[in-house]
Amino acid sequence: MATLVLTGIILIPIIVLNAADYPEGLEWAVFAALVVSGLSTILQARPTGPMGAGYALYMGTSGAFIGVSAAAVAAGGLSLLATLVVASSLVQFFFSARLSFFRRLITPTVGGTVIMLIAVNVFPITTDMLSEVPPGVDPASPSGPLVAFVSFVTIILVSLYARGAARLWAPLFGIVVGTAAAAPTGMLDWTPLVDAAWFGLPQSGWPGLDLSFDGRFFGLLVPFVIVTVIGAIETYGDAIAIQRVSHRTAVPVDFKVVQRALNADGVGNLLSGLAGTVPNTTYSSSISIADLTGVAARRVALWGGIVIVLTAFMPKLPALLQVVPDPVAGSYIFIFVVLLFRQGVRLVTTGGFGYERGLIVCISFWVGLGFQYGAIFPDHLPDWSRGILDNGMAAGGIVAMVLTLLASLKQRAHRDVLEPSVRSLPKLRAALDRAAERAGWDELAVNRLQLAGEEAFLYLLERQEASRPQPVRVAVRPLDDVLQIELVAGPDDVNLEDRLGRLDEDHEIARDVGPRLLRHVAKEVKHEQFYDLDVLTVTVDTRPLA
Numbered sequence: 001m002a003t004l005v006l007t008g009i010i011l012i013p014i015i016v017l018n019a020a021d022y023p024e025g026l027e028w029a030v031f032a033a034l035v036v037s038g039l040s041t042i043l044q045a046r047p048t049g050p051m052g053a054g055y056a057l058y059m060g061t062s063g064a065f066i067g068v069s070a071a072a073v074a075a076g077g078l079s080l081l082a083t084l085v086v087a088s089s090l091v092q093f094f095f096s097a098r099l100s101f102f103r104r105l106i107t108p109t110v111g112g113t114v115i116m117l118i119a120v121n122v123f124p125i126t127t128d129m130l131s132e133v134p135p136g137v138d139p140a141s142p143s144g145p146l147v148a149f150v151s152f153v154t155i156i157l158v159s160l161y162a163r164g165a166a167r168l169w170a171p172l173f174g175i176v177v178g179t180a181a182a183a184p185t186g187m188l189d190w191t192p193l194v195d196a197a198w199f200g201l202p203q204s205g206w207p208g209l210d211l212s213f214d215g216r217f218f219g220l221l222v223p224f225v226i227v228t229v230i231g232a233i234e235t236y237g238d239a240i241a242i243q244r245v246s247h248r249t250a251v252p253v254d255f256k257v258v259q260r261a262l263n264a265d266g267v268g269n270l271l272s273g274l275a276g277t278v279p280n281t282t283y284s285s286s287i288s289i290a291d292l293t294g295v296a297a298r299r300v301a302l303w304g305g306i307v308i309v310l311t312a313f314m315p316k317l318p319a320l321l322q323v324v325p326d327p328v329a330g331s332y333i334f335i336f337v338v339l340l341f342r343q344g345v346r347l348v349t350t351g352g353f354g355y356e357r358g359l360i361v362c363i364s365f366w367v368g369l370g371f372q373y374g375a376i377f378p379d380h381l382p383d384w385s386r387g388i389l390d391n392g393m394a395a396g397g398i399v400a401m402v403l404t405l406l407a408s409l410k411q412r413a414h415r416d417v418l419e420p421s422v423r424s425l426p427k428l429r430a431a432l433d434r435a436a437e438r439a440g441w442d443e444l445a446v447n448r449l450q451l452a453g454e455e456a457f458l459y460l461l462e463r464q465e466a467s468r469p470q471p472v473r474v475a476v477r478p479l480d481d482v483l484q485i486e487l488v489a490g491p492d493d494v495n496l497e498d499r500l501g502r503l504d505e506d507h508e509i510a511r512d513v514g515p516r517l518l519r520h521v522a523k524e525v526k527h528e529q530f531y532d533l534d535v536l537t538v539t540v541d542t543r544p545l546a
Contacts, residue, residue, distance in 0.1 A: 112347030151178025368396020
């Protein structure tokens, strides 16, 4: 696994600095990226306090940052990039701490839309690289397109015809075959490999931080923050997925693990900024490896992180990827862009693609695309907004969040705050009656709704600490042909969703009548546990369950 992630960790800083025409910082950027990625992987595998998921989540440089990082390096070198990464990384800690609040605003619809726009943002860099040839090679010769085509076809064929874990090696196979095809054309420059030492530190030093905070910084800050949030959403999804593939039996998602994974990701970004290199994130291939091989032991990731750190002190290995010609690297990034766009499509279509979601996605995507290419009133935008709205990711992301907020306001949920006492049951029943009446439910369906709501509320009361009882916030909202009861209370260590799943196995739980009744009358029970609160969502259908 370490071999697979090393390619991305090393190649992405090379692509960023080559796109920005900043070769003097290349050696340091790659060195720092390897050290930070290795340390972050170790932190994910071996948590420290609220930092680290405790699962085999590999960390590496984030391809989503290619576009904005190249713009930052071109504008102010690695020192400006470092300052922007440090500033934007702080948002990730805030996002993690308030994950329970942001779960309704930063939705898969918003995240998927921005991911598709990231792919659009990176695509021009890819097309430029496909046609690049080194000095001494005739630009009009077919060498560049031919090498790019060989690399591209190799990646596609391995991806389509290989089986299991072998598919994950497709990009590396494409790079090797494409580079070999470039050898007879004179496109390979072996100088970086020959000049690199076998062991040692980079000759270039730490670039420092640009603390001028001028227009370049503020013009790029919002795009960096938005891509950081999208990276956090990717880590959010990876932290959920790694829990699902790392256990032999199905277990509920532990959102405290997700928060710890986000914190470790934030530490990785903060260290990347302080070190002066490209930001990093969790690699989704961690989930594929665990799922395909059945190996999810975190000690494997621990040793993988150590290997990544040690690689930083072996300059020959990173220098080997500097030999890769631009058309080959462009083919690699082209496939990355395609897969990134696919991931965005998968996110926005999760759970269906109805009229409302389709409207949000399509409006946000095309508005973002319009601003990206200066097609929407470019002469009428105020100067202060140009740094933000000239970037399609920022413009589309802002529109997607605004539309999502407007759509959520349409769901007029009735909300109540209940004191943690059985004396609140009449108030809860009244709230459920009002919601059922508005939905036009019959008496039998209302009785099931009442029973489900009461059992969920009583469960939360039982779990409350006697010395520190906290109010329970209740919201009842219609969703298609069902009603959802959302109860928000103080944090708890026991997961009701897990208890319901073990009713038939654990005899002690089986004697508990409340969970058994709740499982019988509810269509679905979700218990999301965060560090600051618990969210218990009970879905009840109009039709009786079998």
